[in-house]
Amino acid sequence: MSDLKMKILDLLKEDARRDAELIATMLDVQVDVVKREIAEMENDHLIVKYAAVVNWSKVHDETVTALIEVQITPERGRGFEGIAERIYLYPEVKSVYLMSGAYDLLVEVEGKTLKEVASFVSNKLSPIDLVLSTKTFFILKKYKQDGIIFDESVGDQRLMISP
Amino acid sequence: MINEQQTAPVNRRTSFADYLAPQARSLKPSGIRRFFDLVSGRKDVITLGVGEPDFVTPWHVRDACVASLENGKTQYTSNAGMPELREAIGSYLNDRFKVTYNPADEILVTVGGSEAIDLALRSLIAPGDEILIPEPCYISYSPITTLSGGVAVGIETFAEDAFKLRAEQLKAAITPRAKVLILCYPSNPTGGVMSYDDWLPIAKLVEEHDLIVISDEIYAELSYGQKHVSFAAMPGMRDRTILVSGFSKAFAMTGWRMGYACGHPEIISAMLRIHQYTVMCAPIMGQVAALEALTNGMEEMERMIESYNQRRRLVVKGFREIGLECHEPQGAFYAFPSVKSTGLSSEEFAERLLTEGNVAAVPGNVFGLGGEGHLRCSYATSVAQLNEAIERIGKFVERVRNEG
Numbered sequence: 203m204s205d206l207k208m209k210i211l212d213l214l215k216e217d218a219r220r221d222a223e224l225i226a227t228m229l230d231v232q233v234d235v236v237k238r239e240i241a242e243m244e245n246d247h248l249i250v251k252y253a254a255v256v257n258w259s260k261v262h263d264e265t266v267t268a269l270i271e272v273q274i275t276p277e278r279g280r281g282f283e284g285i286a287e288r289i290y291l292y293p294e295v296k297s298v299y300l301m302s303g304a305y306d307l308l309v310e311v312e313g314k315t316l317k318e319v320a321s322f323v324s325n326k327l328s329p330i331d332l333v334l335s336t337k338t339f340f341i342l343k344k345y346k347q348d349g350i351i352f353d354e355s356v357g358d359q360r361l362m363i364s365p
Numbered sequence: 366m367i368n369e370q371q372t373a374p375v376n377r378r379t380s381f382a383d384y385l386a387p388q389a390r391s392l393k394p395s396g397i398r399r400f401f402d403l404v405s406g407r408k409d410v411i412t413l414g415v416g417e418p419d420f421v422t423p424w425h426v427r428d429a430c431v432a433s434l435e436n437g438k439t440q441y442t443s444n445a446g447m448p449e450l451r452e453a454i455g456s457y458l459n460d461r462f463k464v465t466y467n468p469a470d471e472i473l474v475t476v477g478g479s480e481a482i483d484l485a486l487r488s489l490i491a492p493g494d495e496i497l498i499p500e501p502c503y504i505s506y507s508p509i510t511t512l513s514g515g516v517a518v519g520i521e522t523f524a525e526d527a528f529k530l531r532a533e534q535l536k537a538a539i540t541p542r543a544k545v546l547i548l549c550y551p552s553n554p555t556g557g558v559m560s561y562d563d564w565l566p567i568a569k570l571v572e573e574h575d576l577i578v579i580s581d582e583i584y585a586e587l588s589y590g591q592k593h594v595s596f597a598a599m600p601g602m603r604d605r606t607i608l609v610s611g612f613s614k615a616f617a618m619t620g621w622r623m624g625y626a627c628g629h630p631e632i633i634s635a636m637l638r639i640h641q642y643t644v645m646c647a648p649i650m651g652q653v654a655a656l657e658a659l660t661n662g663m664e665e666m667e668r669m670i671e672s673y674n675q676r677r678r679l680v681v682k683g684f685r686e687i688g689l690e691c692h693e694p695q696g697a698f699y700a701f702p703s704v705k706s707t708g709l710s711s712e713e714f715a716e717r718l719l720t721e722g723n724v725a726a727v728p729g730n731v732f733g734l735g736g737e738g739h740l741r742c743s744y745a746t747s748v749a750q751l752n753e754a755i756e757r758i759g760k761f762v763e764r765v766r767n768e769g
Contacts, residue, residue, distance in 0.1 A: 228675035
């Protein structure tokens, strides 16, 4: 990964709507170079998507999110890939991570109600053949996600003018 | 028998101002203060008037301070500052700027760089001594000089020179009474810097005229493009220089008030004596935090500097695009564009920009000679705010131009 690409990613991570021209000015490089680097990263799927970070609890506060620790039996030749795919294809599943430690997959599931999430676990996740066990933890509050702090109470606390 | 004692009649003072010493009475509020009053209370103002980082002190630094409080570190430290901190400052200065000081008697930890400047001036000035101050500059040098009985002699620097101090100008200001030269590069408010080659003729004059230098290098780390050259690192200048710096700008620690001074043991020990009688020692909480910043904070510091640099490019381009001449500031976090083309004075421009354009910036004239016709704009604020501010200034400038 080039230094320039890394800097572009840092700027986009802070605000995905920054355009190539602004980024070029900030990094003191040609606009065309920035455009080319971004296109390259998009093609290589380094940049996967430009999505808004939404504080869903403000949109509808009933949403329920759970983190589920899943223990599975890996398949010969494919390891965890096949079963991970079977799980992540469900639209209810927001993220899936392969973990080191006491369990194998960490699955984030979102539903409208507690019941909906519980039924996903018991009717869809647990019955999968290679799933040995699940442990479900419901998220009560999100403080920070992907480096972004959700609490907006603390703004700029500096004096308006100082020497 | 009543013994009537003869006493002189009491000369009653008619107001409390009469109690004030002449030097306190003559101390004027800074131009910045007046502007602060204008700004406060207004809503929806974007401010480019803030002279401090927009970052909060990195968490590991704050955490180290909290932990030390929990462990009961609430005592005085030695007058000069905790030995570990002085050691750390010594090796930091050596690593970054190639200047070497003995932590035992050449480094003094102070309450901000401000105290270090005050101590240095108080230690050096005898009544009537002339103190040479390149301007535009930070607002406190000249008042502190006056307070200590010295005579402040401003030396004008110019936008065409990127506000560098030139030997001709320095030479013209030197009289037989000249004793101290105060330097502040990278400069608040101009963003000007001095390179090795820029320093050479200055160092020669300092030597020739037997001057001593107070070099305020608080913005040293915030140098873009070229590495900062400490005046103390110039050949022969180490013992003639009191190097003043601190943690406020580079480590985003303004409110901690942590600074230091380094120099010849004779001078540092005089400063230490004043320091021990006036403040005892810098607060231990701040010293613990400063030590953590030096020990584990360099990476975070580099990140902050990179971020200032990105925003610097943005504002300089922005000002030029809306037709304000702007020399390229190579240090600190200020741009100092010229507003002369609008026909307004600094003050008129800043006041009208505030009331008509809802942007606050500090008029250049408050920083002394050479500041008139300029505006100090801090770019230590978010990219979104900077973009919005430049758009508002652009509209305002256009309106002013159409009036004429």
